[in-house]
Amino acid sequence: xxxxxxxxxxxxxxxxxxxxxxxxxxxxxxxxxxxxxxxxxxxxxxxxxxxxxxxxxxxxxxxxxxxxxxxxxxxxxxxxxxxxxxxxxxxxxxxxxxxxxxxxxxxxxxxxxxxxxxxxxxxxxxxxxxxxxxxxxxxxxxxxxxxxxxxxxxxxxxxxxxxxxxxxxxxxxxxxxxxxxxxxxxxxxxxxxxxxxxxxxxxxxxxxxxxxxxxxxxxxxx
Numbered sequence: 001x002x003x004x005x006x007x008x009x010x011x012x013x014x015x016x017x018x019x020x021x022x023x024x025x026x027x028x029x030x031x032x033x034x035x036x037x038x039x040x041x042x043x044x045x046x047x048x049x050x051x052x053x054x055x056x057x058x059x060x061x062x063x064x065x066x067x068x069x070x071x072x073x074x075x076x077x078x079x080x081x082x083x084x085x086x087x088x089x090x091x092x093x094x095x096x097x098x099x100x101x102x103x104x105x106x107x108x109x110x111x112x113x114x115x116x117x118x119x120x121x122x123x124x125x126x127x128x129x130x131x132x133x134x135x136x137x138x139x140x141x142x143x144x145x146x147x148x149x150x151x152x153x154x155x156x157x158x159x160x161x162x163x164x165x166x167x168x169x170x171x172x173x174x175x176x177x178x179x180x181x182x183x184x185x186x187x188x189x190x191x192x193x194x195x196x197x198x199x200x201x202x203x204x205x206x207x208x209x210x211x212x213x214x215x216x217x218x219x220x221x222x
Contacts, residue, residue: 027052042107159208
């Protein structure tokens with residue numbers, strides 16, 4: 001079986017087709033609850049959800065309300081921004097406010113029964129300076145984004161291309177034992193095994209590869 005290069009690998013090949021749709025469907029066919037609710041990216045995602053929905057109301061606690069109003073005005077968005085209310089509208093965005101029924105987007109309050117609100121859990125990870133990984137596990141959706149002002153826009157995954165090239169060439173079938181991957185990287189890069197292992201764990205943390213089989217194996221094309 002011919003081994004795939006990094007450029008040919010599904011990890012690389014499927015990025016734009018698979019991931020580019022996530023930001024475009026938030027507030028439309030995708031209603032999400034953000035966890036953890038990192039403030040800046042959560043505000044940006046909430047504004048994006050309201051914009052995608054055609055101008056939904058955004059309910060926000062102080063002082064977040066002032067930030068949202070400033071960003072919405074700067075972007076010329078036709079959205080209403082209000083303080084948290086018990087009689088809030090349905091199909092709205094809630095930033096650090098308890099949601100009404102059928103919310104489009106929620107960040108801040110603790111919600112345990114997501115199905116009751118029709119929400120999917122979105123996990124947000126800080127990957128690097130100004131770069132985030134968004135994941136919606138139940139939908140199999142993921143996207144790397146950066147913030148342009150407060151608005152999230154797609155960006156390339158921050159993976160070391162030299163390391164990913166080595167892994168793409170070496171891992172046949174897309175999965176290999178962690179110890180073998182560490183040995184390969186150690187040999188090719190000329191580094192100690194402990195450093196090679198650190199590189200693999202760093203790639204896993206960034207979502208570039210996935211640790212499977214209880215952390216004993218590495219999978220590409222996540």
